[in-house]
Amino acid sequence: MRTSAVQKWTRQQKVFLLEQKEKIDSDILEQVAAILKIPAEAIRNFDEEKAMNIISNTFQSGSFVANSVETYHNNPIDKLIQLHEEKIALYERMLKEKDEMMLRLERLIEKR
Numbered sequence: 001m002r003t004s005a006v007q008k009w010t011r012q013q014k015v016f017l018l019e020q021k022e023k024i025d026s027d028i029l030e031q032v033a034a035i036l037k038i039p040a041e042a043i044r045n046f047d048e049e050k051a052m053n054i055i056s057n058t059f060q061s062g063s064f065v066a067n068s069v070e071t072y073h074n075n076p077i078d079k080l081i082q083l084h085e086e087k088i089a090l091y092e093r094m095l096k097e098k099d100e101m102m103l104r105l106e107r108l109i110e111k112r
Helices: 003-020 026-036 040-044 048-058 076-109
Strands: none
Touching: 026 040
């Protein structure tokens, strides 16, 4: 491994170990907060449910909606259903293409 790859792997290992900890030392938390450019209190008082609520009400179609009077309510179940339907449609298109390719290959083999 090259030095940069080893360094990257080492950093990934350190991040992984931090993620596995139940509690992070205050000095490490301060360093992480400084790197992320957010207050350490934001990490200490983090509430996943509140964060998800803010994100789902603030972002629409990948665009940030700032200073907007409208509030967007995204239903994650609807999005999952939509993604599932898109995945099924893609799978069906891929199967159709595979079948068409198989027919072409069979015709080529028959001609020989």
